[in-house]
Amino acid sequence: MGTDASTSADQLAILHELEKKVLWLASWTIHHANHLRESTDGLKVGGHQASSASLATIMTALYFRALRPQDRVAVKPHASPIYHAIQYLFGRQSRQKLEDFRGYKGAQSYPSRTKDTDDVDFSTGSVGLGVAQTLFSSLVQDYVRAHGWGLERPEGRMIALVGDAELDEGNIFEAILEGWKQGLRNCWWIIDYNRQSLDAVIREGLWARYEALFQAFGWDVVILKYGSLLNEAFSEPGGERLRQWIDNCPNQLYSALVFQGGAAWRRRLLDEIGDQGPVTRLIEARSDEELARLMTNLAGHDLPSLLEAFGKVDHDRPICFICYTIKGFGLPFAGHKDNHAGLMTPAQVESLRKAMHVRPGHEWDKFEGLSIAPDTLQTFLDHVPFTEGARRHHAARLPAPAQLPVTIQPVMSTQAGFGALLNELGREQTELADRIVTTSPDVTVSTNLGPWVNRRGLFAREKLADTFKSERIPSTFNWDFSPKGQHIELGIAEMNLFTLLSALGLSHAINGERLIPIGTLYDPFIQRGLDALNYACYQEARFILVATPSGLSLAPEGGAHQSIATPLIGIAQDGLAAFEPAFVDELAAILAFAFDYVQRAGESESSERNWLRDETGGSVYLRLSTRPIEQIKREMTPELRQSIVDGAYWLRKPGPNCQVVVAYTGAVAPEAIQAVGLMAEDRRDVGLLAVTSADRLNAGWTAAQRARERGLVHARSHIEKLLADVPSHCGIVSVLDGHPATLAWLGAVHGHRVRPLGIEHFGQTGSIPDLYRHYGIDANAVVAAAATLTPGRPIRHLKALP
Numbered sequence: 061m062g063t064d065a066s067t068s069a070d071q072l073a074i075l076h077e078l079e080k081k082v083l084w085l086a087s088w089t090i091h092h093a094n095h096l097r098e099s100t101d102g103l104k105v106g107g108h109q110a111s112s113a114s115l116a117t118i119m120t121a122l123y124f125r126a127l128r129p130q131d132r133v134a135v136k137p138h139a140s141p142i143y144h145a146i147q148y149l150f151g152r153q154s155r156q157k158l159e160d161f162r163g164y165k166g167a168q169s170y171p172s173r174t175k176d177t178d179d180v181d182f183s184t185g186s187v188g189l190g191v192a193q194t195l196f197s198s199l200v201q202d203y204v205r206a207h208g209w210g211l212e213r214p215e216g217r218m219i220a221l222v223g224d225a226e227l228d229e230g231n232i233f234e235a236i237l238e239g240w241k242q243g244l245r246n247c248w249w250i251i252d253y254n255r256q257s258l259d260a261v262i263r264e265g266l267w268a269r270y271e272a273l274f275q276a277f278g279w280d281v282v283i284l285k286y287g288s289l290l291n292e293a294f295s296e297p298g299g300e301r302l303r304q305w306i307d308n309c310p311n312q313l314y315s316a317l318v319f320q321g322g323a324a325w326r327r328r329l330l331d332e333i334g335d336q337g338p339v340t341r342l343i344e345a346r347s348d349e350e351l352a353r354l355m356t357n358l359a360g361h362d363l364p365s366l367l368e369a370f371g372k373v374d375h376d377r378p379i380c381f382i383c384y385t386i387k388g389f390g391l392p393f394a395g396h397k398d399n400h401a402g403l404m405t406p407a408q409v410e411s412l413r414k415a416m417h418v419r420p421g422h423e424w425d426k427f428e429g430l431s432i433a434p435d436t437l438q439t440f441l442d443h444v445p446f447t448e449g450a451r452r453h454h455a456a457r458l459p460a461p462a463q464l465p466v467t468i469q470p471v472m473s474t475q476a477g478f479g480a481l482l483n484e485l486g487r488e489q490t491e492l493a494d495r496i497v498t499t500s501p502d503v504t505v506s507t508n509l510g511p512w513v514n515r516r517g518l519f520a521r522e523k524l525a526d527t528f529k530s531e532r533i534p535s536t537f538n539w540d541f542s543p544k545g546q547h548i549e550l551g552i553a554e555m556n557l558f559t560l561l562s563a564l565g566l567s568h569a570i571n572g573e574r575l576i577p578i579g580t581l582y583d584p585f586i587q588r589g590l591d592a593l594n595y596a597c598y599q600e601a602r603f604i605l606v607a608t609p610s611g612l613s614l615a616p617e618g619g620a621h622q623s624i625a626t627p628l629i630g631i632a633q634d635g636l637a638a639f640e641p642a643f644v645d646e647l648a649a650i651l652a653f654a655f656d657y658v659q660r661a662g663e664s665e666s667s668e669r670n671w672l673r674d675e676t677g678g679s680v681y682l683r684l685s686t687r688p689i690e691q692i693k694r695e696m697t698p699e700l701r702q703s704i705v706d707g708a709y710w711l712r713k714p715g716p717n718c719q720v721v722v723a724y725t726g727a728v729a730p731e732a733i734q735a736v737g738l739m740a741e742d743r744r745d746v747g748l749l750a751v752t753s754a755d756r757l758n759a760g761w762t763a764a765q766r767a768r769e770r771g772l773v774h775a776r777s778h779i780e781k782l783l784a785d786v787p788s789h790c791g792i793v794s795v796l797d798g799h800p801a802t803l804a805w806l807g808a809v810h811g812h813r814v815r816p817l818g819i820e821h822f823g824q825t826g827s828i829p830d831l832y833r834h835y836g837i838d839a840n841a842v843v844a845a846a847a848t849l850t851p852g853r854p855i856r857h858l859k860a861l862p
């Protein structure tokens with residue numbers, strides 16, 4: 061499995077030239093963005109320069125030599141100029157986009173799968189997430205292959221280029237633990253051990269903690285500390301003494317000396333170990349320049365050491381490479397602790413230009429200033445394995461049924477309905493059901509996935525039987541693991557759930573095999589994994605998130621488990637269509653839609669019908685509840701189905717003299733229905749609006765307004781049409797088990813007054829009636845709001861508020 065052959069001297073010479081070119085192009089890109097492009101805003105920031113230089117050699121070794129076409133990489137966010145420069149040399153990035161780096165439509169500051177055009181494998185930006193993404197993508201690759209799919213393709217390695225300070229992020233450790241449980245393979249994490257973070261120099265001896273930690277979880281650890289020049293010097297007389305000195309040198313001092321250069325090295329070394337015979341000769345035999353080159357020859361900047369280390373890997377165990385590097389290597393502020401946002405002055409760029417033999421006006425020429433013939437270089441580039449074939453795969457869409465079968469009990473919760481729907485799906489041998497993969501962070505049973513898991517089994521590469529079953533101990537759940545299982549059981553860390561969903565949800569692009577991922581968790585814990593959820597959406601992973609239970613309706617569980625803000629997350633999170641059905645027939649309609657929606661990849665034009673960008677598709681978030689509520693017996697007409705998916709429908713259409721509309725979402729449906737009954741005698745023609753997706757209603761409304769502002773005068777969103785006939789004097793009382801702002805905007809659609817009811821303060825234990833009364837979302841609170849909002853006689857059923 062190692063790289064086929066060792067690198068020849070000719071190839072090494074070419075790689076050295078490319079290493080220089082990559083550093084130059086990245087530096088020029090940054091300089092161009094910060095000094096040469098007209099800008100009046102705050103573009104002159106960004107920690108790209110020093111941080112990029114740190115990885116220039118490692119990325120040269122990887123992209124031009126060690127990577128195979130099937131490997132996938134997450135690049136440290138600030139190394140994006142190096143990444144873009146490499147793609148430019150491959151002819152996969154345009155000069156225009158490099159000139160516009162960090163600008164509108166230019167190459168992105170941080171590598172982006174969706175916004176960049178040069179085939180970024182995994183987006184990065186929020187440190188730690190791209191790293192963990194590689195681990196989960198490797199597990200997903202195993203899942204796909206264990207199911208017998210994509211075997212015609214070779215197995216890839218999932219590789220992360222990791223900043224040393226990036227390892228402070230907790231999600232990385234959560235991922236390592238999960239990887240160990242799941243038998244992780246084919247994953248490389250290459251740590252850019254420059255001993256600097258954004259603010260300063262990091263703690264001494266971190267590498268030893270990393271080494272112990274990775275080894276504890278079954279990783280190989282390869283420490284790449286000294287480059288070939290240093291290794292040669294160590295074998296000279298006095299060399300051993302020099303090595304000891306380096307090993308004992310504090311990080312801060314090493315960085316400071318790197319910054320100061322050859323004369324400072326000489327002074328320091330002679331002061332500290334210069335009275336020791338042979339080592340003096342070793343130092344004196346070198347000029348200042350040679351001494352600086354020697355002392356900064358760490359393995360992370362030494363192509364032969366890197367090529368050897370990467371090339372000799374002949375197994376699939378996960379590996380952590382700890383590569384010693386220098387932040388800003390090759391640039392004037394190398395090693396300086398303040399260098400993170402360091403920019404080269406025009407004069408410094410000029411001296412770099414001279415050193416690189418780049419003539420003015422030829423800065424973007426690919427082979428300018430290199431000592432090897434352009435033809436030779438181009439031929440080499442044309443044969444780099446990394447560039448073979450397409451990096452993004454496609455997978456056909458799976459047929460999604462228009463309706464899903466489910467037996468609806470007279471009284472049922474949406475969570476129970478979800479369990480029943482999946483149970484029915486699990487019963488059928490359809491292509492869709494076979495491609496569903498469920499996952500949950502230790503809440504599989506308590507989110508009602510149990511029946512599905514009983515049918516489809518748990519996934520593991522090795523079979524593992526349920527001992528309770530073999531011992532004939534009765535249990536409701538069958539906990540058998542096998543390579544054909546379709547449920548991935550995770551530990552509790554919600555970050556891992558979202559990162560796994562992100563990996564599963566990109567399988568069509570990465571493995572060429574489509575999966576339909578469904579992840580379940582308790583609704584409040586979305587917030588624990590929110591950055592990873594955002595990350596998954598940002599890179600357009602496709603999945604269905606089922607969050608249950610939610611809200612105050614979790615009554616006796618208390619305030620720590622009762623979510624408040626999640627409906628607002630549902631509205632605000634891009635790439636995620638949020639639904640909160642009240643009834644199981646609504647849930648069935650939404651889930652059927654979701655199976656199709658997560659597979660779409662069409663144009664981002666808004667539909668003329670509801671003004672949603674429905675053809676683009678996206679992920680789906682279902683906020684469900686454990687509260688059993690009385691179900692409505694009705695026929696699911698195509699119109700009703702469409703309205704449920706569009707976000708709302710009239711459960712009771714308001715009459716022409718309507719004074720009040722009650723608009724509700726989710727589990728409080730019985731309270732809304734009851735309130736309408738209680739005020740029917742005292743307010744005219746009361747309407748009842750069932751809102752199944754505040755998110756989609758809101759998005760359609762915003763888009764229709766924009767369309768009208770652009771001249772499409774007839775654009776009307778779903779909510780505008782629904783509220784069009786509601787008289788202007790009519791008041792709207794909105795209510796949900798979540799933050800009231802979720803529905804408060806309804807009043808702005810046509811100027812109706814709104815009294816939004818919902819939860820603003822932490823919950824507590826109690827029964828549902830206790831809590832709904834206390835927090836003001838029960839029927840009486842709705843009636844009280846209606847009485848105050850609309851003129852008319854007192855509502856006789858209104859009781860005093862608590």
Ligand SMILES: Cc1ncc(C[n+]2csc(CCOP(=O)(O)OP(=O)(O)O)c2C)c(N)n1
Nearest residue numbers: 111185186187223224225226254256257258
């Ligand atoms: C979650 C998150 N927090 C903070 C940042 C801001 N930030 C960007 S890079 C960085 C530290 C970089 O240190 P390191 O990972 O060692 O990379 P280096 O700059 O040394 O190459 C920080 C704090 C971020 N991008 N993401």
Ligand SMILES: [Mg+2]
Nearest residue numbers: 224225256257
């Ligand atoms: Mg660092």
